Amino acid sequence: MCGKTFILTDKIEFFPDKDLEGELNFNFRATGYVFNKTLEVSIYRENLVKLGICTESEVDRIYTQKILKNLKKQKPFLKNAESTCLQASTDRLIKAYNGFYDNRTGRPHFKSLKKNPVISITLRNNEYSTKEGMKSTLRWEENLFRLNKLGYIKVKYKRDIDGKIKEATIIKENGRWFICIVYELEKIQPREEFKNSGLYVGIDVGLTDFLTFSNGKVIPKPDLKRINGRIQYYQQKIARQKKNGSNWKKTLKKLHRWINKKNNVVLDYYHKISYNIVKHCEFIAMETLNIRGMIRSRNLSRSIHEIGWGKLIEMIKYKAQWYGREFIQIDRWFPSSKKCNVCGEINHDLDCDERVWECPHCHSILQRDVNAAKNILDEGLRAAGSTVLCLVDFMPIGQGKFLYHYEWKCFDETIGMA
Numbered sequence: 001m002c003g004k005t006f007i008l009t010d011k012i013e014f015f016p017d018k019d020l021e022g023e024l025n026f027n028f029r030a031t032g033y034v035f036n037k038t039l040e041v042s043i044y045r046e047n048l049v050k051l052g053i054c055t056e057s058e059v060d061r062i063y064t065q066k067i068l069k070n071l072k073k074q075k076p077f078l079k080n081a082e083s084t085c086l087q088a089s090t091d092r093l094i095k096a097y098n099g100f101y102d103n104r105t106g107r108p109h110f111k112s113l114k115k116n117p118v119i120s121i122t123l124r125n126n127e128y129s130t131k132e133g134m135k136s137t138l139r140w141e142e143n144l145f146r147l148n149k150l151g152y153i154k155v156k157y158k159r160d161i162d163g164k165i166k167e168a169t170i171i172k173e174n175g176r177w178f179i180c181i182v183y184e185l186e187k188i189q190p191r192e193e194f195k196n197s198g199l200y201v202g203i204d205v206g207l208t209d210f211l212t213f214s215n216g217k218v219i220p221k222p223d224l225k226r227i228n229g230r231i232q233y234y235q236q237k238i239a240r241q242k243k244n245g246s247n248w249k250k251t252l253k254k255l256h257r258w259i260n261k262k263n264n265v266v267l268d269y270y271h272k273i274s275y276n277i278v279k280h281c282e283f284i285a286m287e288t289l290n291i292r293g294m295i296r297s298r299n300l301s302r303s304i305h306e307i308g309w310g311k312l313i314e315m316i317k318y319k320a321q322w323y324g325r326e327f328i329q330i331d332r333w334f335p336s337s338k339k340c341n342v343c344g345e346i347n348h349d350l351d352c353d354e355r356v357w358e359c360p361h362c363h364s365i366l367q368r369d370v371n372a373a374k375n376i377l378d379e380g381l382r383a384a385g386s387t388v389l390c391l392v393d394f395m396p397i398g399q400g401k402f403l404y405h406y407e408w409k410c411f412d413e414t415i416g417m418a
């Protein structure tokens with residue numbers, strides 16, 4: 001866990017003046033232009049391949065760099081833009097194409113101002129030599145952050161992070177400007193605040209109960225009823241107003257404020273949950289969620305998007321790393337909810353909406369989510385391997401019989417391997 005390089009992103013709000021805002025908007029347009037042109041040329045080449053005129057077909061770094069070089073020759077205005085962010089935008093296209101080649105996503109789309117606008121640019125860090133030695137293009141100077149050609153920006157606050165700056169992304173989000181600075185840390189020292197707690201949990205995620213723990217604890221969803229109501233109200237209001245009129249602009253501002261509020265409430269809630277889980281639990285096992293598949297297969301896409309499990313799991317993951325806890329994600333195909341935790345029987349007839357069920361083999365009455373969380377914990381411990389056996393000793397007595405249950409199982413498997 002330690003020794004690996006560790007990536008940390010710090011997101012800070014900043015307030016650009018009119019000049020800088022103009023510069024940034026120009027760079028947004030330039031990256032969009034480069035993205036579209038590269039995509040256009042790539043599609044043209046695909047057609048040539050289809051006709052048998054051309055053989056190569058993958059969009060890769062060498063190819064996009066060739067296109068970028070030619071574009072810069074043809075369109076001199078691109079020279080005024082940040083060169084690293086142009087390259088980053090072609091890298092984004094490569095990423096989009098890779099997803100398309102692996103059948104993970106659809107074909108990359110063109111950027112347009114209305115439907116699919118560019119909302120962020122990424123600047124890479126480069127080093128250059130000066131009389132005083134090597135300097136980075138992205139760096140802190142006191143409380144100002146230097147952004148290459150774009151000059152210095154004043155940020156709301158500065159966090160002291162001892163790491164190498166890799167890149168910085170500027171995002172325009174609902175009318176506010178943010179900079180995400182990506183640091184690479186050589187080593188992360190597990191923090192010593194949390195001592196061995198001896199608590200081992202499996203966590204099941206669900207729509208009815210947001211998080212269910214293997215010890216029976218349940219954490220509810222963030223309460224967004226009021227905020228969603230306000231967002232809906234302003235969305236309906238703005239739809240009736242004349243576009244770009246003064247009232248329309250006022251409503252848009254209010255709508256953005258409520259959307260921001262919602263994001264902040266959700267993020268705050270997730271940070272608190274993930275911090276507390278990592279604080280209290282030494283070993284955390286979760287499922288690998290197939291959120292994409294869930295959105296496609298059930299009519300729940302809206303609530304799933306709202307919940308944003310992916311973000312929460314990411315938070316638990318990095319915090320576990322940060323605080324030296326063990327975090328394991330078990331296989332997506334593991335039948336966590338259909339398996340009886342007491343005898344191991346798999347109940348294939350289990351319905352999606354049955355909250356409590358009886359095992360057909362050993363006749364135990366099982367609570368669906370708690371049973372799933374226990375299975376996730378067992379499977380996580382099994383996946384963690386032999387270290388678990390010595391960790392079992394730390395387990396406090398009297399946390400339910402499932403503890404002894406997997407102690408026996410692990411022991412059995414170790415014997416089987418020898």
Ligand SMILES: [Zn+2]
Nearest residue numbers: 340343359362
């Ligand atoms: Zn059973």
